[in-house]
Amino acid sequence: MKTLQSTLLLFLFVPLIKPAPPSQQDSRIIYDYGTDNLEETFFSQDYEDKYLDGKSTKEKETMIIVPDEKSFQLQKDESITQLPPKKENDANLRRLDFTGNLIEDIEDGTFSKLSLLEELTLAENQLLKLPVLPPKLTLFNAKYNKIKSRGIKANAFKKLNNLSFLYLDHNALESVPLNLPESLRVIHLQFNNITSITDDTFCKANDTSYIRDRIEEIRLEGNPIILGKHPNSFICLKRLPVGSYI
Structure with missing residues (x-):
């Protein structure tokens, strides 16, 4: 009996403590790269009344815009066949990424006012040719398209004196693009249809x-060309290209 009374008294004097409410999650996504915090805000816009193959569909386009307004990325969407309309602050862009859409054609003047653009990614689309490229590019990525050699102008890369990384693998090129700039460090041309080089x-x-001491890597594997038949084509390189030699 005494034990029961003691237990009841203990419950009477122990203060009731309510569990703390769950903390609210911040809706922002923060990426920490060393000393820099990069906050990305996601903006979504839904488009109604779209019809595909006779069926009503709802197409969702998601844009990722970094607060400094220097980057623009269009999320993968197989219903997008052309670039979004230009905006007033496009001239300040440093990075553009249109990976994974169905873009088939880009007019030559599309990037004419993007004088500060450094990185342009057009990978995984349906491009048959390249547009005129901005002059200050350091990286250009157009892998996994349908680009043939006739779709690249002879001087397409000649004046891109800052270009360091060129990715044109998994296309339909029959030859290596002409007039590649001296600034290039990495050239990816694997899995095309390249049959010869000079x-x-x-x-x-x-x-x-x-x-040519700046080049660190050239990839040519997956092409019909036998690199061993063109020994004089690589005498200026510090490293032989990756590919078939026999």
Whole structure:
């Protein structure tokens, strides 16, 4: 009996404590890269009354815009066949990413006012040719398209003196693009339909002392070309291209 009374008294004097309410989650997504915090805000806009194959569908386009207004990324959406309309602050963009859509054609003047653009990604679309590219690009990625050699102008890359990374793999190129700039460090051309190269493709046939020391990697595997048949095409390189030699 005493034990029961003691237990009842204990319950009477122990203060009631309510559990703390769950903390609200911040709707912002914050990525921490060392000392920099990059906050990305997601804006979504739904488009009604779209019809595909006779059926009513709802198409959702999601844009990821970094607060400094220097980056723009269009989320993968297989219903998007053209670039979104231009905006007033486009001139300040440094990075554009249109990966994973069904974009088939881009007019030559599309990027003419993007004088500050450094990175342009058009991967995984349906492009048959390249538009005129901005002059300050350091990275251009158009892998996994349907681009043929005739879809790249002879001087498409010639004046891109800051271009370091070029990704044109998994296309339908029959030859290596002409007039590649000296600034290039990485060139990906694997899994195309390249059948031949010349002594001037990467080197200078008339200058045996010429060394192209900036190039760190050239990938040509998955092409019909046998690299071993073109030994003079690589004498200026510090590293042989990746590919088939026999």
